[in-house]
Amino acid sequence: MATTKRARRRRNQLPQCYYEGYLEKRSSNDTASRRLWTCLCGNTLFFFNNTKDNDYVEKLDLIDVISLTDDCNRDRNLEAARLILHMKDGEIKITAPSLEARELWKGFIYSVVELSVPSSLNLLPGQIHMMRETVETERERQNNLSLTLAAASSSNLVEDMPACYQPVSRTEAEIMLERHSDRGNLLLRPSRDGASLAVTTRQDLNGSVFRHYRVARKHDGGYTFDVETPIPCATLHGVINCLVEKTNGALTPFIMEGPYEGSITFVQANEESGENSLQCAPITPIPPVPVPALPPKPGPRERVPTPESESDRGDTQEEKEEDTAVQAAHPPQPPPTCFRLPRAERKALKPPLMPPVPTPRTFPPTSTETPDARLRRLAVNSGPLDAVAQTISEELKLKLEKRMAHQQ
Structure with a gap:
């Protein structure tokens, strides 16, 4: 069965090269060593078949290196020196052409892994200076990668992270999957290079078996599941769904968050026995707050004056007489459709004005009083002087008539 050739970055697309030379590489799966340009x-x-090749045939990520040890076994080439790289997935044996080359490879590997110049190696001052420059360059490169990943995460990656994403390292991811095996066996995490992501899986096969996969970000958008035959995916959710589908559900996303509690519980100590017990807090339902109804909005209406309001206007007597004259000259018209009474008709509702009635003057009845007393009374109670004089003349005339009659 033919397989698709894996797409790789060319040599001019790789990061800066700090050191290079021929090495013999042999892993636990190889039957023989291979001499490659490294x-x-x-x-x-990065391993190439020769110095002129632009495409590498293998690569070894040094972030998985645990330690380096020298292999003291003799080689066919007496000048050669062996080195063992202890990785998390196994051991890799490397043979350098000389002891000096082995020390240089060890120094450069320590410099990029620990970002510090090793002090336990026998190096010349010029070699130490080269490794210091390597440490500064590699530290700057990793910082730039971290900033790039942080900017991409803040823009659109964090919001689109699957639920199985955990910001942990490779070792921490293995521990989480081992301790919480009932929550899933597939976990998405950031990669050590700071520019990509990784998937860690765990399965049982006479013990825990962990696998780590790289998820690379494409320049034109999307992601690539970096295996022997790369699988393009539009989103990280597509990467997780692809793993679940291709394993027929054997891999399930790791969900750390569990269910939430439905009631408030607390631990309370018993004063009598001194023992602690779990208590459930009573919850009193909060009655709904009634929403006050808004009053209806008053509409515009026309004020119709009443006779009482018109009577309170305080018209003078002259204005009222003038209104009466106008009413006589112009008879009232029928009221309009709005039933507003005219002013003249409203005046008709008032009681008519009557002239003041003079009080009648009463005279006392005729009595036996003397004429002089009567004259004095009339002088006091009478009105003007003309009436008094007329009354006196009549009294004198009567007295003269009585005297003349008596003399006769």
């Missing part, structure tokens, strides 16, 4: 670019070893 370039230390960034924190990764």
Whole structure:
């Protein structure tokens, strides 16, 4: 069955090369060693068939290196020196052409892994200076990668992270999957290079078996599941769904968050026995707050004056007489459709004005009083002087008539 050739970055697309030379590489799966041209670019070893090839055939990520030890076994080439790289997934044996080359490879590997110049190696001052420059360059490169990843995460990556994403390292991811095996066995995490992501899986096969996969970000958008035959995915959710589908559900996303509590519980100590017990807090339902109804909005209405309001206007007597004259000259018209009474008709509702009635003057009845007393009374109670004089003349006339009659 033919397989698709894996797409790889060319040599001019790789990070800066710090050191290069021929090495013999042999892993636990190889039956024999292979002599390859090796370039230390960034924190990764890239292996080429020869110095002129542009495409690498293998690569070894040094972030998985645990330690380096010298292999004292003799080689066919007496000048050669062996080195063992202890990785998390196994051991890799490397043979350098000389002892000096082995020390240089060890120094550069320590420099990019620990970002510090090793002090336990026998190096010349010029070699130490080269490694210091390597440490500064690699530290700057990793900082730039971290800033790039942080900017991309803040823009659109964090919001689109699957629920199985955990910001942990490779070792922490293995511990989480081991301790919480009932929550899933597939976990998405950031990669050590700071520019990509990784997937860690755990399955049981006579013990825990962990696998780590790289998820690379494409320049034109989307992601690539970096395996022997790369699988393009539009989103990170597509990467997780692809793993679940291709394993027929054997891999399930790791969801750390569990269910929430439905009631408030607390631990309370018993004063009598001194023992602690779990208590449930009573919850009193909060009655709904009634919303006050808004009053209806008053509409515009026309004020119709009443006779009482018109009577309170305080018209003078002259204005009222003038209104009466106008009413006589112009008879009232029928009221309009709005039933507003005219002013003249409203005046008709008032009681008519009557002239003041003079009080009648009463005279006392005729009595036996003397004429002089009567004259004095009339002088006091009478009105003007003309009436008094007329009354006196009548009294004198009567007295003269009585005297003349008596003399006769």
